[in-house]
Amino acid sequence: MLRAAFVTRQVPHGTSLARETQDAILATSALTEALSVFFIGDGVYQLVSQQKPQAIACRDFAPTFAMFELYDIENIYVCADSLLERGISDVDLVIDVERLTQPEINQRIRQHAIILNF
Amino acid sequence: MSESLTIAVLVTGPAYGSQDALSAYHYVKSAVALGHTIQRVFFYNDGVLNGSTLTSPAADEFDLYNAWLVLAREHLFPLDICSGAALRRGIIDQNEADRIGKSQFNLELPFQLTGLGQLAASIVTADRVIQF
Numbered sequence: 001m002l003r004a005a006f007v008t009r010q011v012p013h014g015t016s017l018a019r020e021t022q023d024a025i026l027a028t029s030a031l032t033e034a035l036s037v038f039f040i041g042d043g044v045y046q047l048v049s050q051q052k053p054q055a056i057a058c059r060d061f062a063p064t065f066a067m068f069e070l071y072d073i074e075n076i077y078v079c080a081d082s083l084l085e086r087g088i089s090d091v092d093l094v095i096d097v098e099r100l101t102q103p104e105i106n107q108r109i110r111q112h113a114i115i116l117n118f
Numbered sequence: 119m120s121e122s123l124t125i126a127v128l129v130t131g132p133a134y135g136s137q138d139a140l141s142a143y144h145y146v147k148s149a150v151a152l153g154h155t156i157q158r159v160f161f162y163n164d165g166v167l168n169g170s171t172l173t174s175p176a177a178d179e180f181d182l183y184n185a186w187l188v189l190a191r192e193h194l195f196p197l198d199i200c201s202g203a204a205l206r207r208g209i210i211d212q213n214e215a216d217r218i219g220k221s222q223f224n225l226e227l228p229f230q231l232t233g234l235g236q237l238a239a240s241i242v243t244a245d246r247v248i249q250f
Contacts, residue, residue: 003241003242004241004242004247016163016206017130017163020162020163020203023202023234024162024234024237024238027233027234027235027237027238028234028237028238028241028242030235030238031235031238031239031241031242032238032241032242114241114244114246114247116128116241116247116249117249118130
């Protein structure tokens with residue numbers, strides 16, 4: 001069984017939760033490689049490339065997802081259904097992530113001892 | 119009694135304005151009453167607002183700040199405040215105030231500034247991580 005699943009469902013900007021979730025994931029990756037990240041619902045917007053949040057005085061943290069590879073975070077999944085529902089299945093994402101259907105995501109999440117929802 | 123667990127609690131809601139932190143408090147109180155060990159309560163996101171010693175509820179209302187103090191002292195678990203999240207929200211202890219050059223501070227023991235490493239440690243070692 002894997003240790004921790006981070007489920008992130010929030011838009012990248014508007015609240016700080018998505019950015020602080022990214023920080024928590026990076027910190028946790030220092031102690032275990034047995035973690036996974038799931039982008040679900042509005043959380044899929046975090047992965048859209050070419051964002052310019054500086055225009056609203058917010059930090060552009062999307063490029064920092066590239067650090068996941070450096071930190072050996074390998075289990076990164078995005079909900080294909082959520083992308084489709086939002087009409088962004090074809091847009092470029094900032095990192096390579098595995099696209100799973102909602103049932104597949106649910107099944108993967110259940111393989112973790114600790115599930116954190118943000 | 120069933121098996122005793124080591125539990126970490128993650129709080130991301132403020133001291134007032136949402137039910138999250140109150141629910142966390144009631145959960146912790148119940149868990150220790152049942153013989154479980156609270157490894158730490160980690161305050162993150164708006165949860166760091168629980169650490170402000172300036173929180174001043176009306177006299178006839180529940181004082182969550184004081185309730186955390188009493189419970190943590192009785193059961194000897196840390197009240198960890200994420201420093202990055204805290205400083206951004208104006209929650210600051212005397213050391214940080216001196217370092218940054220602020221004339222005031224509003225965080226005191228047993229609440230303490232720590233890093234996300236403490237949350238990570240709990241995620242890796244606790245039997246349960248319960249989120250509010």
